[in-house]
Every structure is written in C-alpha cells, then in structure tokens.
Amino acid sequence: MNHDLQVGAAVVTHPEGHQQSAAARSSTRYFEDFSVGLRFGSREAITVTAERIKSFAAEFDPQPSHLDEHAARETLLGELVASGWHTAAVAMRLIVESDLGLSGQGAGVEIESMQWVRAVRPGDRLRIEGTVTEVRPSHSRADRGLVRFRATAYNQRDEVVLDAGHVIIVRRRGNVASK
Amino acid sequence: MNHDLQVGAAVVTHPEGHQQSAAARSSTRYFEDFSVGLRFGSREAITVTAERIKSFAAEFDPQPSHLDEHAARETLLGELVASGWHTAAVAMRLIVESDLGLSGQGAGVEIESMQWVRAVRPGDRLRIEGTVTEVRPSHSRADRGLVRFRATAYNQRDEVVLDAGHVIIVRRRGNVASK
Numbered sequence: 309m310n311h312d313l314q315v316g317a318a319v320v321t322h323p324e325g326h327q328q329s330a331a332a333r334s335s336t337r338y339f340e341d342f343s344v345g346l347r348f349g350s351r352e353a354i355t356v357t358a359e360r361i362k363s364f365a366a367e368f369d370p371q372p373s374h375l376d377e378h379a380a381r382e383t384l385l386g387e388l389v390a391s392g393w394h395t396a397a398v399a400m401r402l403i404v405e406s407d408l409g410l411s412g413q414g415a416g417v418e419i420e421s422m423q424w425v426r427a428v429r430p431g432d433r434l435r436i437e438g439t440v441t442e443v444r445p446s447h448s449r450a451d452r453g454l455v456r457f458r459a460t461a462y463n464q465r466d467e468v469v470l471d472a473g474h475v476i477i478v479r480r481r482g483n484v485a486s487k
Numbered sequence: 488m489n490h491d492l493q494v495g496a497a498v499v500t501h502p503e504g505h506q507q508s509a510a511a512r513s514s515t516r517y518f519e520d521f522s523v524g525l526r527f528g529s530r531e532a533i534t535v536t537a538e539r540i541k542s543f544a545a546e547f548d549p550q551p552s553h554l555d556e557h558a559a560r561e562t563l564l565g566e567l568v569a570s571g572w573h574t575a576a577v578a579m580r581l582i583v584e585s586d587l588g589l590s591g592q593g594a595g596v597e598i599e600s601m602q603w604v605r606a607v608r609p610g611d612r613l614r615i616e617g618t619v620t621e622v623r624p625s626h627s628r629a630d631r632g633l634v635r636f637r638a639t640a641y642n643q644r645d646e647v648v649l650d651a652g653h654v655i656i657v658r659r660r661g662n663v664a665s666k
C-alpha cells in the first residue's frame with residue numbers, strides 16, 4: 309500500500325484518503341451521484357425492544373397488539389408486535405445510515421406501496437437492503453431530480469419484514485452554491 | 488331531548504346512551520361493521536412541535552432538515568420540517584383515535600401509495616379524514632376480511648399534507664370466542 313501523504317487535491321491518490329473521500333461522498337450524495345442499479349445496505353442492525361414497541365405505540369399507534377403482551381393475546385395477531393409505523397420508522401433510520409447517502413440533499417415525496425410482510429417482535433434485529441430503480445431529472449425544476457429506490461427490511465433470520473418503494477427528490481450538485 | 492334513563496338494552500333509546508353505544512361500537516369495529524363509503528375523521532387535532540420533530544428525527548430520520556433550524560437552511564427544503572415518517576406516525580394516531588374503529592381487531596398489511604404533499608412545520612395542527620373504499624372477505628381465512636381505506640391528513644389551514652391508501656385485515660365478529 310502506498311501511504312505517501314500528500315496535500316491538497318492530491319490527497320485522493322492516498323488509499324485511505326480516497327476511502328474517506330468515497331465515504332464522505334456517499335453521505336452527501338447529490339442527484340448526479342445516483343444511478344439505476346445502485347445497491348445500498350445498512351451498516352449496522354437496529355434491535356427493536358419490547359419497551360420501545362410499547363412507548364412508540366402509546367404515542368402513535370395505541371392499539372392492544374402494540375401496547376401490552378397480555379392484551380395482545382386477544383388481538384388478531386395474538387402477541388405483542390411492533391406497530392407497522394414503528395417498523396417503517398426504524399427502516400428509515402437504517403436507510404439514512406446506509407451507504408445510499410441521503411442526508412439533507414433529498415426529500416421524500418411518495419411511497420409506492422409498502423408491505424408489512426411479517427410481524428416484528430421484541431428483540432428482532434432489523435437491517436435493510438435496497439436498490440435504486442430510476443433516476444430522472446426534473447422537467448420543471450432544474451435544481452433537482454427524481455430518484456426511485458426499493459428498500460427491504462430483514463430480521464435476524466433474514467426474513468423480509470417490510471418492503472417499500474420510495475420516491476425522493478434530490479438536489480443537483482451544481483445548485484448548492486446558487487441557493 | 489329525552490333524558491329518561493332506562494336500563495339494559497333500552498339504554499339505546501337514551502340519546503346520550505346511544506352516543507356512547509355508537510362510540511363503543513366504533514372503537515371495536517369488526518369486519519362486518521365496515522362498508523364501502525364509510526367516512527371517518529379524527530376527533531381532535533394533534534400539534535407537531537419543533538421539539539418532537541427534532542427528537543423523532545434524532546431516533547428515526549437523522550437528516551439536517553429535521554434536526555436543527557440552522558442546519559435545515561442548507562437543505563433542499565430550506566427550513567425545519569417534520570420527517571415524513573413522523574407525519575405518517577401522527578396520521579396513524581389520528582386514524583386510531585378516529586371513529587374508524589380499529590383497536591385490536593385489525594392489522595395493517597400494506598400501504599398503497601402514500602404521498603407527502605406538503606411539508607409539516609413546527610406548530611402545525613394535523614387532523615385526518617378518510618373513506619373506506621373496499622370491503623372483501625378473505626378467501627383463504629374464514630375468520631377475517633380485507634378492508635381498504637384512504638386517509639388524508641390536513642394542517643390547520645386545511646391544506647393536504649399527507650395522503651395514503653391503507654390495506655388492513657380485520658377479524659370477523661363471530662370468531663372472537665372461537666380463538
């Protein structure tokens with residue numbers, strides 16, 4: 309490995325510098341940096357605890373299946389499971405922390421079908437994998453484009469728990485300074 | 488108003504008793520209780536605060552546009568706005584508290600398109616309105632059926648902020664005791 313340190317623009321010739329540069333680029337990806345087929349995945353899994361299932365539900369989805377183990381037995385699902393919106397929120401965290409590289413240059417506009425394929429139970433560890441499916445410049449706004457991607461969340465047994473198609477708008481790189 | 492109190496089944500002839508009965512029934516609606524065209528709405532609005540926008544985002548959607556007023560100015564949206572998943576979660580709370588009458592007898596299986604039509608800003612007060620669009624018995628599971636509904640969230644200026652098509656499965660009334 310060539311570890312010769314150089315300064316300024318030449319830092320990209322340094323393997324470690326190049327890796328850092330790639331990581332930094334992926335964490336602030338602009339429209340031009342997306343391409344169809346680009347795959348991304350979460351860096352670390354997130355564990356969904358019984359305590360957070362209940363507290364999330366108390367605030368956002370107060371139904372017996374998400375609030376209390378005993379009460380959940382009388383529900384359709386028969387046991388305590390995470391609110392689907394809790395699972396979806398955890399999936400978003402996994403997407404933001406993935407190498408997809410959102411982080412302020414994009415904004416969600418639509419979800420094109422989202423399926424709760426399997427219940428998320430206390431202790432489940434979730435991760436996501438995804439693929440960019442469309443990259444299209446905006447006709448009406450020169451400073452941005454549209455990116456479609458599909459993201460699938462898996463539990464620790466590699467079973468799909470959530471699958472969703474996302475549509476986001478992403479800023480073009482050249483328009484940052486002109487804002 | 489006739490406020491004569493009566494006991495037992497006759498309580499439904501009492502206007503207040505009837506309202507309570509209707510409320511109780513709507514809070515535990517079973518498959519048989521849904522019909523196409525059924526409209527529902529939130530009973531009370533929910534205010535989205537800047538503090539909760541930031542704390543929700545810190546846990547589930549840590550992007551500058553949701554975390555900090557100053558950092559948000561450099562993002563595509565240009566100001567602090569709620570994570571779309573925060574808005575979606577608040578909308579679920581409004582649905583659960585509405586007269587749609589979920590509450591343990593149903594479970595979400597799919598969202599058929601969800602659009603973030605307009606940003607939710609600190610101080611916005613959200614309410615929902617919705618309509619049941621399909622009611623269909625399950626072919627494979629005699630104890631349940633499928634219900635589709637559309638729910639639209641509005642801010643305090645009656646502008647649409649979120650619109651989503653939901654697919655849920657709901658338990659049939661007759662199958663509670665046989666569980």
